[in-house]
Amino acid sequence: MIRKLACGVGALGASMFAATAAWAQEATEAVAGATAAATEAAVAAVPAPVAEAAAAVPNPGNNAWMMTSTVLVLLMILPGLALFYGGLTRSKNMLSTMTQIGATAALAMVIWVVWGYSTAFGPTPMEGFLGKFLSSGSLFLSSVSPDTTAATFSDEVISEYVFVSFQMTFAAITAALVLGATAERMKFGATLLFTAIWLTIVYFPIAHMVWAGGGLLFDMGALDFAGGTVVHINAGVSGLVLAYLLGKRKGYPTEPMPPHSMTLTMVGTGLLWVGWFGFNAGSELEADGTAGLAMINTFVATAAAALAWMVVEKLAGHKASSLGFCSGVIAGLVAITPAAGNSGPMGALVLGVVASVVCYFAVAKLKPALGYDDSLDAFGIHGIGGIVGAIGTGVVYSPALGGPGGDDFVMSSQVVTQIIAVAVAICWAAIGTLIAGFIVKMVVGLRVSPEVEVEGLDIGEHGERAYN
């Protein structure tokens, strides 16, 4: 059991901090001396000490925090994301948008326990080169029991079922995020089939590459604290590709398509922000100081980004808007995700502002210029914000900027590593989505009929209306 953790799950914790050889050595010494500062220990997290120790017992405090974090991430999906996206659609597509999110997340949970966990974090990496992309050995969670544990970044462990649940919510929200780009025109059945294929060929391999021991990007030393690459770049790019495959909504961009309820979008934004503390601070896998760092960063980056978006609106000659506030909140949350435990609060503040400004231009200028119909800006905010965050993490990690990097941190080489990780994620997501999209198109068709689209997907696909 312990060895399994060491080679598979155990390394996962460490993966987020992906130590270079030098750091690893330093870290090992630090752990041995039992004097390591929390951040060093986190960087250090190598599986070896865990494997050699007597069977570690999960600390109930850490377990409790991780269970809380897990349900906080669920709160981000339902009702958070459902309301955020739902409010942005036209009222005739409200239920369709929310139902797609709920059903996709539910399907992702089922797939996760059947083959997802095994493929991403199973105890046995695939033979040879394939091991960088996939693992196996836990179909139907066969290797997990109440007694098995998953390593964190120190010599602590948490119960493996908690870890499985926590990671499950990540798969679920990533699948649901994609649907923001395809809202108001994709068949309900097509979203489910797409999700099943896409999780299998895109999400699980990328999660393995970034977070599992032996994964391609993990071994390269890419920093991704809570899933900027795995969740946001992945979902954003996949959404963009799927939006291209689907085509534009009927009437876009000439017909007005204003959000039908900014009130619900604001409610959803608040729920997402609250839930994101589980997502970011929970990604530390322990209730320790680094989790606290992730927490403060999730406040300040988001606050700075929300204000920055409204300032940019004002400077662009418009009014500071509620949708601007909400968009800034999401852009800030997305950008701080990979940097949550990898940045000081001041670095987070700057990162939030930069992400907000870049995302504003992506949705207000780039999208109309290129003419793609990313309905709810899944790419414009999650994709672009994710890229800014992932690359920016290589900058704000620097101890000179208040980040937790060691003295031997070299910004230029880290930034290059980050860029490579981003490029790999973009290519993998784009190609995988193309394949999944074409399969769905051939099997059930991607798009609803023009009649259904005009009448609204609520009536056409679900036989209900959101408001009576």
Add this chain to the structure above:
Amino acid sequence: MKFIIAIIKPFKLDEVREALGAIGVAGMTVSEVKGFGRQKGQTEIYRGAEYSTNMLPKVKIEIAATDAIAAQVVETIQQTASTESIGDGKIFVLDLASATRIRTGEAGDTAL
């Protein structure tokens, strides 16, 4: 008898109603309407996408008045509803052929 139709800015309704009450207007019909004139529409912006709505919300007041006070009613509405800016609205006056109170069957000025 005259039939007076006034299209005014919604936020002026209470003021107009009070002023008309003060000069003895006993009743009116009010509806929320949309339309456009020289004021054109307004612009909404969502994440940089601009939508211009060319219909603006207004309030329509309909009043049946005796010949004796009709001119005064028009003058009162004009003075009360004015903000001296574009989009303040218009007042139309029509000749009214007859008026009947449904409850009693009274007709003419006494029905108003």
